[in-house]
Every structure is written in structure tokens, then in C-alpha cells.
Amino acid sequence: MEKIPYKIYLNENEIPKQWYNVRADMKNKPAPLLNPGTLKPMTLEELSGVFCSELAKQELDDTTPYIDIPQEIRDFYKMYRPSPLVRAYCLEKALDTPAKIYYKFEGNNTSGSHKLNSAIAQAYYAKKQGLKGVTTETGAGQWGTALSMACAYLGLDCKVFMVKCSYEQKPFRREVMRTYGADVTPSPSNTTDVGRKILAEHPDTTGSLGCAISEAVEVAVKSEGYRYVLGSVLAQVLLHQSVIGLEAKTAMDKYGIKPDMIIGCAGGGSNLGGLISPFMGEKLRGEADYEIVAVEPASCPSFTRGRYAYDFCDTGMVCPLAKMYSLGSSFIPSANHAGGLRYHGMSSVLSQLYDDGLMTARSVEQTAVFQAAEQFARIEGILPAPESSHAIRAAMDEAIRCKETGEEKTILFGLTGTGYFDMVAYQKFNDGEMSDYIPTDEDLKPGFDALPKVEL
Amino acid sequence: MEKIPYKIYLNENEIPKQWYNVRADMKNKPAPLLNPGTLKPMTLEELSGVFCSELAKQELDDTTPYIDIPQEIRDFYKMYRPSPLVRAYCLEKALDTPAKIYYKFEGNNTSGSHKLNSAIAQAYYAKKQGLKGVTTETGAGQWGTALSMACAYLGLDCKVFMVKCSYEQKPFRREVMRTYGADVTPSPSNTTDVGRKILAEHPDTTGSLGCAISEAVEVAVKSEGYRYVLGSVLAQVLLHQSVIGLEAKTAMDKYGIKPDMIIGCAGGGSNLGGLISPFMGEKLRGEADYEIVAVEPASCPSFTRGRYAYDFCDTGMVCPLAKMYSLGSSFIPSANHAGGLRYHGMSSVLSQLYDDGLMTARSVEQTAVFQAAEQFARIEGILPAPESSHAIRAAMDEAIRCKETGEEKTILFGLTGTGYFDMVAYQKFNDGEMSDYIPTDEDLKPGFDALPKVEL
Numbered sequence: 001m002e003k004i005p006y007k008i009y010l011n012e013n014e015i016p017k018q019w020y021n022v023r024a025d026m027k028n029k030p031a032p033l034l035n036p037g038t039l040k041p042m043t044l045e046e047l048s049g050v051f052c053s054e055l056a057k058q059e060l061d062d063t064t065p066y067i068d069i070p071q072e073i074r075d076f077y078k079m080y081r082p083s084p085l086v087r088a089y090c091l092e093k094a095l096d097t098p099a100k101i102y103y104k105f106e107g108n109n110t111s112g113s114h115k116l117n118s119a120i121a122q123a124y125y126a127k128k129q130g131l132k133g134v135t136t137e138t139g140a141g142q143w144g145t146a147l148s149m150a151c152a153y154l155g156l157d158c159k160v161f162m163v164k165c166s167y168e169q170k171p172f173r174r175e176v177m178r179t180y181g182a183d184v185t186p187s188p189s190n191t192t193d194v195g196r197k198i199l200a201e202h203p204d205t206t207g208s209l210g211c212a213i214s215e216a217v218e219v220a221v222k223s224e225g226y227r228y229v230l231g232s233v234l235a236q237v238l239l240h241q242s243v244i245g246l247e248a249k250t251a252m253d254k255y256g257i258k259p260d261m262i263i264g265c266a267g268g269g270s271n272l273g274g275l276i277s278p279f280m281g282e283k284l285r286g287e288a289d290y291e292i293v294a295v296e297p298a299s300c301p302s303f304t305r306g307r308y309a310y311d312f313c314d315t316g317m318v319c320p321l322a323k324m325y326s327l328g329s330s331f332i333p334s335a336n337h338a339g340g341l342r343y344h345g346m347s348s349v350l351s352q353l354y355d356d357g358l359m360t361a362r363s364v365e366q367t368a369v370f371q372a373a374e375q376f377a378r379i380e381g382i383l384p385a386p387e388s389s390h391a392i393r394a395a396m397d398e399a400i401r402c403k404e405t406g407e408e409k410t411i412l413f414g415l416t417g418t419g420y421f422d423m424v425a426y427q428k429f430n431d432g433e434m435s436d437y438i439p440t441d442e443d444l445k446p447g448f449d450a451l452p453k454v455e456l
Numbered sequence: 457m458e459k460i461p462y463k464i465y466l467n468e469n470e471i472p473k474q475w476y477n478v479r480a481d482m483k484n485k486p487a488p489l490l491n492p493g494t495l496k497p498m499t500l501e502e503l504s505g506v507f508c509s510e511l512a513k514q515e516l517d518d519t520t521p522y523i524d525i526p527q528e529i530r531d532f533y534k535m536y537r538p539s540p541l542v543r544a545y546c547l548e549k550a551l552d553t554p555a556k557i558y559y560k561f562e563g564n565n566t567s568g569s570h571k572l573n574s575a576i577a578q579a580y581y582a583k584k585q586g587l588k589g590v591t592t593e594t595g596a597g598q599w600g601t602a603l604s605m606a607c608a609y610l611g612l613d614c615k616v617f618m619v620k621c622s623y624e625q626k627p628f629r630r631e632v633m634r635t636y637g638a639d640v641t642p643s644p645s646n647t648t649d650v651g652r653k654i655l656a657e658h659p660d661t662t663g664s665l666g667c668a669i670s671e672a673v674e675v676a677v678k679s680e681g682y683r684y685v686l687g688s689v690l691a692q693v694l695l696h697q698s699v700i701g702l703e704a705k706t707a708m709d710k711y712g713i714k715p716d717m718i719i720g721c722a723g724g725g726s727n728l729g730g731l732i733s734p735f736m737g738e739k740l741r742g743e744a745d746y747e748i749v750a751v752e753p754a755s756c757p758s759f760t761r762g763r764y765a766y767d768f769c770d771t772g773m774v775c776p777l778a779k780m781y782s783l784g785s786s787f788i789p790s791a792n793h794a795g796g797l798r799y800h801g802m803s804s805v806l807s808q809l810y811d812d813g814l815m816t817a818r819s820v821e822q823t824a825v826f827q828a829a830e831q832f833a834r835i836e837g838i839l840p841a842p843e844s845s846h847a848i849r850a851a852m853d854e855a856i857r858c859k860e861t862g863e864e865k866t867i868l869f870g871l872t873g874t875g876y877f878d879m880v881a882y883q884k885f886n887d888g889e890m891s892d893y894i895p896t897d898e899d900l901k902p903g904f905d906a907l908p909k910v911e912l
Contacts, residue, residue, distance in 0.1 A: 006468060007468070007534070110874070112876075149837060152834040153546075171879075175879040175883045176879065179830055179885075377635060381565060381566060381605060418566070420632075421876070423632065426631050426635050
């Protein structure tokens with residue numbers, strides 16, 4: 001067997017030609033989105049009022065296993081894909097572990113993360129539909145940057161509502177978006193009805209993804225020629241992000257590598273869902289087995305402490321309801337929480353898979369995450385995003401465990417992005433001022449109490 | 457002929473095994489460094505007081521064409537090399553030019569630039585010599601970051617003097633260096649004799665590379681187990697950076713591509729020297745011809761308006777003298793100048809090649825540079841460093857000229873890095889507050905008058 005290189009790069013013609021739709025292989029399909037007015041499943045027509053028609057179709061399609069990637073999107077992918085699958089030789093050596101560690105690195109593009117994979121797809125369908133522009137929300141800023149880049153490339157207008165605390169913590173993220181021609185507003189803002197309402201009730205709020213989504217949806221629905229796009233949670237996003245897993249699998253197959261454990265950080269689930277898709281497909285079809293692990297912040301523990309129930313996707317309750325593991329749409333993570341992964345809910349697709357016992361989840365605390373991040377940066381030469389560092393933490397813990405047990409486990413994790421715009425958080429960590437926060441049951445109670453009483 | 461992909465990635469085993477020393481093929485050798493006390497050529501022994509012995513040897517070696525790259529350095533290179541050679545299909549289309557544009561992209565590593573290529577080499581030799589640590593200066597911060605990364609990897613102490621105006625403009629650069637364990641001091645500082653002297657004479661100075669070099673050298677010379685390392689200008693740095701050109705040439709040869717014009721931005725000359733080395737070698741040996749173009753800021757025009765003379769490498773005049781195109785060691789670029797490329801002199805190797813007519817130089821103004829940067833970011837999806845954008849500007853100008861003349865010229869330029877830590881400058885540009893500055897002849901006179909009267 002050929003020695004496995006540090007970085008496995010596929011050829012350009014090995015960029016996937018089709019996305020893989022894991023829902024097609026699920027026996028228990030994810031529950032449908034519900035119309036917040038009628039509490040009936042959203043129809044294609046209803047969804048098309050919010051999303052581009054083609055994306056609405058993808059959102060509803062839980063039977064087609066493979067969906068063609070339009071050539072224009074593949075051409076854009078060629079600017080930064082295939083992304084490398086990296087063998088973490090240096091980390092293995094530093095940890096003195098018999099485990100074999102691989103990571104799929106999605107950070108080598110200016111958006112700094114995997115978000116670009118879905119941004120270009122969503123922008124493309126908006127452009128094809130003849131729209132003027134799109135609106136969206138962004139938390140840590142990676143999605144907003146990605147969407148700005150995609151829109152600049154296609155000549156679409158781009159309006160971004162950025163969670164206020166991120167907007168203030170990350171002024172340079174805003175400047176990157178502006179450089180790509182986007183219009184960026186801190187959320188909640190006075191520019192929307194829902195924003196004004198939230199501000200009236202909570203004048204000191206630092207914002208949340210739930211608020212920002214409500215504002216972005218309001219603007220999209222009220223503006224001629226605009227639609228709303230979302231960077232995570234939705235089934236369509238997981239579909240687009242399947243390029244991550246498909247490439248990873250092709251690269252591993254080429255070298256005869258079979259992962260035992262696949263680890264991904266999870267906020268809304270876009271990266272994790274994308275990374276695991278083809279592996280989960282094999283598992284669902286009974287062709288192979290993998291340990292699949294979601295890692296989330298202890299400060300925003302939707303999988304590990306949330307309820308599996310129908311909930312609003314946004315704070316303003318203007319969006320469709322989704323059945324998902326949720327902390328309640330009013331949940332806002334503690335201000336001491338530094339990174340992304342701050343959404344109150346979780347992809348319906350992943351929620352169903354998790355509920356069916358096809359994957360597990362664990363939560364990690366912030367300080368331990370940044371310790372892993374710093375160690376990884378020094379050893380592997382990449383400064384990771386705080387989000388991605390949740391997966392690093394779990395992968396390192398597993399590799400350390402393997403050292404104790406002697407297991408030669410093959411671990412694959414998703415390194416979703418870089419931390420170049422997270423230096424305020426790193427500074428806090430460098431200065432020893434980072435703290436941990438785990439919500440008490442009391443803290444979580446209001447969110448659970450406010451869950452709508454809906455059953456299909 | 458196979459279609460040329462968007463990105464040409466070499467295999468790991470195609471990372472160069474030897475650096476190429478262009479001096480070996482030069483008929484007119486670069487003038488030697490002079491001892492500032494005796495004004496005689498620096499001996500190996502004298503140089504070894506400042507630099508690691510192996511690096512001092514490399515500095516003096518102008519006859520050995522190929523020098524082996526130690527395996528440990530090649531292993532580090534594998535973490536981020538080979539870097540891609542990119543065919544700028546999107547840019548060509550947007551400019552509607554018959555020119556074929558390629559760029560060698562060195563920004564896909566956490567230091568954000570090509571500087572890591574020499575940082576790991578210099579840190580390696582320091583470690584091998586059993587030193588405790590190294591000192592250096594950094595302007596825009598790329599070199600300091602690169603050195604911090606290399607030192608963290610090898611377990612060396614790293615002390616960085618950062619030009620004060622950059623230190624203030626780029627707090628996050630400082631944090632990245634701290635994350636990699638480096639000690640960062642704004643220069644001029646009160647921690648050195650030379651810093652105190654400069655501060656006494658110019659209390660309001662925003663600093664310069666020349667000052668920072670003096671401080672770093674002083675600390676290295678006065679501290680047990682430390683040596684000074686430098687990220688540009690020196691012949692040893694150009695030697696290490698030859699990996700850029702060697703990889704570019706291998707990739708081009710694979711696809712039968714021959715560049716007509718090679719363009720690089722030039723501050724101290726490390727990127728330009730590295731990129732052009734193997735091409736210049738062919739030119740020197742009469743095997744091929746290339747148009748080779750250095751691009752520098754109009755606000756710091758050492759090639760285009762400097763004098764070719766012996767000059768001090770640093771403001772404190774403690775370093776060896778070098779014969780180079782220089783604006784005088786007291787020259788400090790106007791504070792409105794945003795990026796790097798702010799050194800008063802230029803690599804002795806490139807200076808000799810330029811003086812011999814083997815390459816040309818042009819200067820570009822800041823606003824035009826950022827216009828090119830923004831356009832490039834939107835079209836090619838990479839937010840470039842301001843430094844690299846000088847080369848982008850020149851490449852775009854040439855491609856636009858080709859459109860007028862119909863020439864199918866093949867252009868290769870060096871995209872040395874990313875602009876993720878330059879958002880203050882981008883913000884200025886986004887806000888329409890960026891200005892240009894071209895020093896008058898009067899502005900340049902004091903620097904020229906202060907040139908030492910030295911001839912060999």
C-alpha cells in the first residue's frame with residue numbers, strides 16, 4: 001500500500017457531480033416543516049414564498065438519492081475544491097497515540113469555512129430564478145461571508161443580519177462582507193417590525209440567530225425580487241454540504257482507508273450532516289457501520305439536553321416550524337460563549353437520525369475547546385475556528401483514550417474552518433480570561449415551557 | 457493537450473528536495489555584506505555572531521547552485537505545500553482578455569503568506585545549533601506570524617519586534633503570534649538601547665522596519681543562546697523562497713506552459729526572488745527568456761527611484777551594510793501607506809539583477825492597488841493581501857493591455873498571501889478614505905544625503 005500523504009487532494013474532475021440526499025435512505029423520514037399559521041405541512045407553493053422555487057423543491061424531496069450539481073456551481077467549486085483530506089501525522093505523534101487521525105479541511109477559502117458550499121448553490125438558484133437578491137442572517141459571520149462571496153460572484157444583492165454580539169466582536173468580518181458588496185445590519189435592528197418588537201421587549205439583548213432569522217425573513221417576504229436563504233439547519237443545506245462527505249469518502253476509498261469514528265461539530269448541523277452523509281447512507285443501507293459523533297458546546301446543548309419536538313425556527317415565530325432537538329426558540333446562549341454553534345435547534349434530518357440511535361452526541365466546555373484549538377494550531381499549523389475546535393477536542397480525547405487502550409482506531413473529523421476572525425476569543429483565552437458556562441436545568445426551563453404544543 | 461485545471465497541485469513527493477541558489481548562475485555576483493565597523497566584507501565568523509552558523513554559510517555561498525533541504529524542513533513543508541498554481545480562468549473571463557493568467561498562491565497557511573517557507577528553515581537551523589530562541593522584526597506581521605508558527609512547532613523561544621503602526625493597526629496579528637507562544641513588542645520600544653535612542657530623537661515615530669531590525673539584532677547579540685533571523689532581503693531568504701519558483705516551474709512544465717511574463721510584488725524581495733529564481737536561472741544560463749517585473753508601492757519606491765549604493769540595513773546602523781537599491785536607512789514611508797512592502801532597501805541579489813537589466817520594475821499607487829484587490833476578491837474568491845495586490849494590479853494592467861493588442865501572453869504572478877488581517881486598510885478603502893502618496897524628490901533627499909560614502 002502506498003504511503004498515505006499528509007494531504008490527499010482529489011483531482012478537479014473528482015469533485016462530486018451529484019449531491020447525495022441522505023433522506024432518501026432513511027426509513028424514518030424527518031418530520032415535515034409546518035406552516036406556522038395552519039400547523040399543516042408546508043406545501044411547495046408556500047415554501048416558494050420564502051425560498052427560491054428550486055430550493056423549496058429540494059427541501060421537500062426526501063426520496064431522490066442523488067441530485068445533479070449544475071455545472072455553474074461545479075465551476076465555482078473548482079475555485080476552492082476539492083478540499084484536502086489531511087492525515088494528522090504531527091498530531092498523532094504529539095499525542096503518541098496508535099489512533100490514525102484524519103480531517104477534512106474546509107477552511108482554505110476566503111469565507112474561512114464549509115459554508116461556501118451551500119452559499120453558491122443557494123445564490124445560483126436565486127440568480128437562475130431571476131431574483132434581485134437574497135437576505136440572510138449570520139452568527140459567527142462565516143455564513144454571511146460565504147453568501148457575500150457567492151452573491152458578488154453572481155452579481156446578486158445580499159442583505160445580511162448579523163447577530164449583534166458577533167457584529168461588535170468581529171468588526172473585520174463585517175468589512176470582509178462589505179468588501180464583497182454586502183449590506184450588513186446588526187440584529188436585532190430598527191429596520192424591521194420584528195426587530196423593533198424584540199428591541200422593545202429586550203432592549204439590552206445581544207441578539208441571537210433566532211432574532212436575525214426573523215428579521216431576514218421579514219425583509220425577504222416584504223421586498224420585491226428577494227428570497228430568504230439560510231446557512232444551516234435545513235435539509236437543502238445538508239444536501240449541498242454532502243460534497244464534504246462525498247469527497248472525503250472518495251479520498252479514503254482511494255487509499256483503502258475506512259474510518260471507525262466520524263466526528264463533527266454541530267450547531268445547526270450543516271457541516272456534520274454534510275460530512276457524514278455518504279457514510280450514514282451506507283449505514284442506513286446496512287452496507288457498513290460507523291460510530292458517528294456530534295459535538296456541541298455545553299453552553300448550547302440542543303442534542304444532549306434539548307427536547308425532540310416541533311418548535312419555531314426563529315424567535316419571531318414567522319418561520320415554519322420544524323421537529324428537532326431544541327432548547328426552545330427563545331433560548332439565547334450566555335454572552336460568555338465565544339464561537340458559533342449557538343442555534344437553539346438542530347437539523348430535522350440529524351435530529352431524526354439521532355433519535356433513531358444512528359449517531360451519538362456529546363458536549364464540551366469552552367475552555368477545553370480552546371486548549372485543544374491552541375494545541376492543534378501549534379502542532380498542525382492551522383489556527384482553527386472555535387466551532388471546528390469542538391470536533392478537534394473530541395478527536396483528541398478519543399485519540400488519547402486509544403493510547404490508553406492501544407486501539408488503532410481510524411478517526412475522521414471535520415475541520416470546518418479557520419479562526420482568523422476569532423482573535424477576540426483567542427485573546428480572551430491567551431489572557432486567561434475565558435470561562436465556562438453550563439446552563440442549569442432552571443436556565444433551560446423557560447425555553448422548554450415555551451415549546452409550542454404541536455404534534456402531527 | 458489535457459485541459460489545464462483551475463488549480464494545479466503537485467504531489468507531495470514533488471516538493472523540491474533542494475533549494476536553488478540563483479547567485480551561482482550570476483556572472484556579476486551580488487556585492488558582499490560589509491562589516492559596519494571595518495567596512496570590510498563580513499567573514500563567516502563575524503556573520504555567525506548574528507546569524508546561526510548554517511545560515512551564515514548560506515548567506516556567503518554564491519557558487520553552489522543547489523542546496524539540500526533537510527528532511528525535517530520538507531516534513532514541515534508537507535503541512536502546507538505544495539501550494540497550488542492557479543489558472544485565473546474567472547479573471548481572464550471578467551477582463552475579456554486573450555492573456556492566460558496564472559498565479560502561485562502562497563496564502564493557504566495560517567501565517568497567511570509565503571514567509572513560512574523561510575521561517576521554518578531559519579528556525580530549524582537555530583534549533584539544530586542548540587539555541588534557545590530567535591529574535592526578529594515584523595512589519596505587516598506576516599513574517600512574525602510565520603516565525604512564531606515555526607518556533608512553536610520546534611519548541612524555540614521567539615521574540616518579535618513589530619513596527620508600531622502595524623502593531624496598533626493589527627492587534628489580531630499580535631494575538632495570532634501570542635497564540636503560537638511568541639513575545640511581541642511594539643517598536644521602537646524602551647526595551648533596547650537603540651529603541652530608547654530612536655524614541656528620544658523621534659518620540660512620535662510610528663516605527664519602521666529599519667528600527668525594528670536594530671532592536672531585534674541588539675537583543676539577539678546581547679542574549680545568551682539567541683540569534684537574529686530576518687524574513688526578507690537576505691540571500692539566504694531568497695534561497696529558501698526558491699521553493700515557490702521551483703514548484704511553479706514544475707507545475708508549468710507538467711502542462712507544457714511557458715510564462716512570457718513573471719510578476720511579483722517587491723518589498724525586501726523575498727517573494728519575488730523566490731518566484732523568479734529558477735526562471736532567472738534559465739535566463740542567466742541563456743536557456744530561455746522571460747520578462748520579469750518587480751512591482752513596488754509608489755510610496756516606497758526603492759527600485760524605481762532609489763540609489764544603487766552601499767547602505768545600512770537598519771536605522772540603528774548596527775547591522776552589516778548591503779549594496780542595494782535604497783531610499784536610505786532613515787526613510788520611513790508615509791503613515792497613509794497601508795500594507796507591507798515598506799522596507800527602505802531591496803535584496804542585494806535582486807538589486808544586482810535589476811542593475812544588470814535582467815528584470816524591470818514599476819511602481820503602483822495604493823488606491824489602484826486596492827481597486828485591483830477588491831475586483832480580484834470578487835472574481836477569484838480570494839481576499840488578497842495588500843502586498844500581493846501590487847502584483848495583481850500589474851498583472852491585470854498587462855492583461856487589459858493584451859486585450860487591446862490581441863496578444864495571447866502567458867502571465868505568471870505571485871499571490872503571496874491573504875488579507876484577513878488587513879481589514880483596517882480594506883475598511884478605509886470601503887469607506888472611500890484611502891489616499892495615495894508619492895514622495896517628492898525633496899522628500900527623498902534626506903535619505904539619499906545620509907547614504908554612507910562606501911565603495912568596495
